[in-house]
Amino acid sequence: MIRFEPDRSQYPQPGDDGKLEIDLETGKYLKLWHGPNHPGITGNMSVELTLCGDEVVEGKVHVGYLHRGFEKLMERRTFIQVFPIVCRVCVPEPDFNEWCYAQAVEELAGIEAPEMAQWTRTLILEMGRFNSYMMAMGGIGGALGMGVIGQWMTYVRDLMLDRFEEMTGARIYHMFILPGGVRGHLPEGFAGRMEEVLATAERYLADVDKAMFTNAVFKARTKGVGVIDPALFEPYGVTGPNARAGGVAKDLRKDAPYLVYDQLDFEVVTETASDIWARAMVRRRDIDVSIALIRQILAKMPKDGPVMAKLPNVLHWKIPRGETYVAGESSRGEYGYYLVTDGSGYPRRVNVRGPSYTHAMALLEHLIPGTNIADVAALMVSLHTYPPEIER
Amino acid sequence: MMRDLHDHLKTRYRLGDLAERRANLAFVDVARADLRALLVELRDVHGFTHLSLLTAVDWIEEGRFQLTYLMNNRTANRSLGLRVFLDRADPVGDTIHDLWPTAATYQRELREMFGIAFPGSPRVDEEFILEGWTDMPPYRRDFDTLAYSQQTFSDREGRETHDPRAHMAKKLNPEGQR
Amino acid sequence: MKDIDKSFRKDTETEFPLREELKPRSVTAPDGQVIEIDPLQDYFCQEPPKVHKQSYFRIVEDFYNWARAHSLWILGFGTGCGAIEMRPLMTPRFDAYRYGIQWRPTPRQANLLVISGYLSVKTLKRAIRAYEQMPQPKYVVGLGSCTINGGMYWDSYNTIKRLDDYLPVDLYIAGCMPRPEALLAGFMDLKKLIRKGKAEGANKYAENFDWYKANQKSVIKDWDMPDYNW
Numbered sequence: 001m002i003r004f005e006p007d008r009s010q011y012p013q014p015g016d017d018g019k020l021e022i023d024l025e026t027g028k029y030l031k032l033w034h035g036p037n038h039p040g041i042t043g044n045m046s047v048e049l050t051l052c053g054d055e056v057v058e059g060k061v062h063v064g065y066l067h068r069g070f071e072k073l074m075e076r077r078t079f080i081q082v083f084p085i086v087c088r089v090c091v092p093e094p095d096f097n098e099w100c101y102a103q104a105v106e107e108l109a110g111i112e113a114p115e116m117a118q119w120t121r122t123l124i125l126e127m128g129r130f131n132s133y134m135m136a137m138g139g140i141g142g143a144l145g146m147g148v149i150g151q152w153m154t155y156v157r158d159l160m161l162d163r164f165e166e167m168t169g170a171r172i173y174h175m176f177i178l179p180g181g182v183r184g185h186l187p188e189g190f191a192g193r194m195e196e197v198l199a200t201a202e203r204y205l206a207d208v209d210k211a212m213f214t215n216a217v218f219k220a221r222t223k224g225v226g227v228i229d230p231a232l233f234e235p236y237g238v239t240g241p242n243a244r245a246g247g248v249a250k251d252l253r254k255d256a257p258y259l260v261y262d263q264l265d266f267e268v269v270t271e272t273a274s275d276i277w278a279r280a281m282v283r284r285r286d287i288d289v290s291i292a293l294i295r296q297i298l299a300k301m302p303k304d305g306p307v308m309a310k311l312p313n314v315l316h317w318k319i320p321r322g323e324t325y326v327a328g329e330s331s332r333g334e335y336g337y338y339l340v341t342d343g344s345g346y347p348r349r350v351n352v353r354g355p356s357y358t359h360a361m362a363l364l365e366h367l368i369p370g371t372n373i374a375d376v377a378a379l380m381v382s383l384h385t386y387p388p389e390i391e392r
Numbered sequence: 393m394m395r396d397l398h399d400h401l402k403t404r405y406r407l408g409d410l411a412e413r414r415a416n417l418a419f420v421d422v423a424r425a426d427l428r429a430l431l432v433e434l435r436d437v438h439g440f441t442h443l444s445l446l447t448a449v450d451w452i453e454e455g456r457f458q459l460t461y462l463m464n465n466r467t468a469n470r471s472l473g474l475r476v477f478l479d480r481a482d483p484v485g486d487t488i489h490d491l492w493p494t495a496a497t498y499q500r501e502l503r504e505m506f507g508i509a510f511p512g513s514p515r516v517d518e519e520f521i522l523e524g525w526t527d528m529p530p531y532r533r534d535f536d537t538l539a540y541s542q543q544t545f546s547d548r549e550g551r552e553t554h555d556p557r558a559h560m561a562k563k564l565n566p567e568g569q570r
Numbered sequence: 571m572k573d574i575d576k577s578f579r580k581d582t583e584t585e586f587p588l589r590e591e592l593k594p595r596s597v598t599a600p601d602g603q604v605i606e607i608d609p610l611q612d613y614f615c616q617e618p619p620k621v622h623k624q625s626y627f628r629i630v631e632d633f634y635n636w637a638r639a640h641s642l643w644i645l646g647f648g649t650g651c652g653a654i655e656m657r658p659l660m661t662p663r664f665d666a667y668r669y670g671i672q673w674r675p676t677p678r679q680a681n682l683l684v685i686s687g688y689l690s691v692k693t694l695k696r697a698i699r700a701y702e703q704m705p706q707p708k709y710v711v712g713l714g715s716c717t718i719n720g721g722m723y724w725d726s727y728n729t730i731k732r733l734d735d736y737l738p739v740d741l742y743i744a745g746c747m748p749r750p751e752a753l754l755a756g757f758m759d760l761k762k763l764i765r766k767g768k769a770e771g772a773n774k775y776a777e778n779f780d781w782y783k784a785n786q787k788s789v790i791k792d793w794d795m796p797d798y799n800w
Binding site for chain 1: 727
Binding site: 522523524525526527530535537538540541544545546547548550551553 | 692735
């Protein structure tokens, strides 16, 4: 592999403490804002880059462009009124918020969802994970100049959104998971139509394998680039596919099974290289796991049964004082809700632990110095971050 | 499991009672002076190497903030929440960014959203989420978000709101019988 | 009206100083020449926007409007969650390109700003800059209920409630969030407005420039950019 190695002898040298003295007035540095209005940014956030030549010497992440103050708004709403806004925390994978919140409320109120609801919830979460991975694959392709990958993946995701629409009535924000269960049964013939979508997806993914993962340019630009040292995983709170790309076989679906994951058969996908290629590959292989899981769930789930447990009058629903933390494996890593109640009809505090909170802030700021400016977009996309869950 | 750990730690640290939520999740009160030593021991000896989250709860009636450090042992899949209480009038926390670099982000958020100071934490006084904010930290309980939004932004006429209880009572019982 | 706790109120004079790169200073060029620069004066225009005059002949103006309606170039700035439904429009299934609608990466090449969802105060500042940098004629579409009256976020302290207080909106597309078909229908309606010559948002902005600026400055407390961003 040919790599361009420029002459770095003219570059400013770091001081004794290893830190660069950055003085913009010397003319050796360039300040560049990567975002918020920029084609190479993952959502509405921005990275303030300081460049020396084509090398980034400092990166500061700025978030808050999507802040709506959800955690404050939830404190003003009754437990059932929170549901319409809770899914809006994370746009591409909203169902995870609904499940985490519903599970936390059920735990504190002592409600158990019926079995049919548990299976339906698992199905929805896997469909959401599939969608989220589709966006990630398209994003990785797009960030490296392969727009056609994004076109294919958006199309397949759209087919899955049709299934969501059929089941829940909405494309993006489903609000299907409520405390105590889910809103309804699967429609007639759902499994057959889902199988068509999955078959189409597999056809497109085979094309992606050919067009992307065997592409020489893609390999040259991703292998060995953006490596996260596995020793950094725990200090920086790296979870999910980003950690699995570094050989850490941790998956909350397997380690701490929630819903019905203990009755399903799947493996935890790992890679070892921990670079952009490995992170893309883990996601690519996890889509296969997700597809297999959706098939399994549809084959194994009970055909009929109650979907909603008996709830108290939700207008006068009070939950005794307590606190809990519910977490699950979303498509980006550990997604959790910390819920505190104080015996009134309103939550005392809801805190969302989004995986991007650590991935896009501390970790990205640590990884950026030393990368080439052309690789910053690919690095960010490979971490698969969504800004709304950082600032909420 | 959690009870054994609690009994083991209770001899050396000032801990409150263990509040067990699930088999793998428990919460315990910790004195602020013991927090750092306890975190280091949990991390290095007991395998609680993953900081799941760090957040605050405003107990305004009791006049104090609760800081929750949720520690996770990823091998055994157990979580332990450490609760530290700070005086609400002058909230100052201890920074742990040298133990977990990612804690610096949480502390920046707490500084901005609750007004809890973390001396020594990197970039803690920089604006994180809000920009040009002049009011009190918005996640405090005494900050009224509705009043603020009505003062700052103009409403469009024609928007109606219904109190859900009154609306349902009217719908289910239109005559108002008891 | 709630009284605001004085102990938290920042002193805007000392707390929000001008950013370092915006201060007037002298710079030494590589060839030794010393240049005095004042970024707020030198890099931006000094004139308020002008009203775009119509042609004298009606038929010429109609021709212009017909041409404008057929090339809506959208600025690819996803300001809120509505941006996720813009993506399917770019793919063959919904295919907005067949109507002459396409997405551009920079405001200088775009003439349609789609505010895709709620605007937090921080994003509003960037949206204003992006809007003012777009060349005339330009249009604004507000997408989703949250741009109309706050929608879900009616009591949030950080999102604006009426977009038309801050930017001249030509068309709203309701829904939370609007489906791709709704977006397409909205863009078709915008085309009709343009062909009728009724999408005059940019001229409205130029005529009521002071009113818009006062509104913008009332919510953006740390206004650290020039008034004319073009």
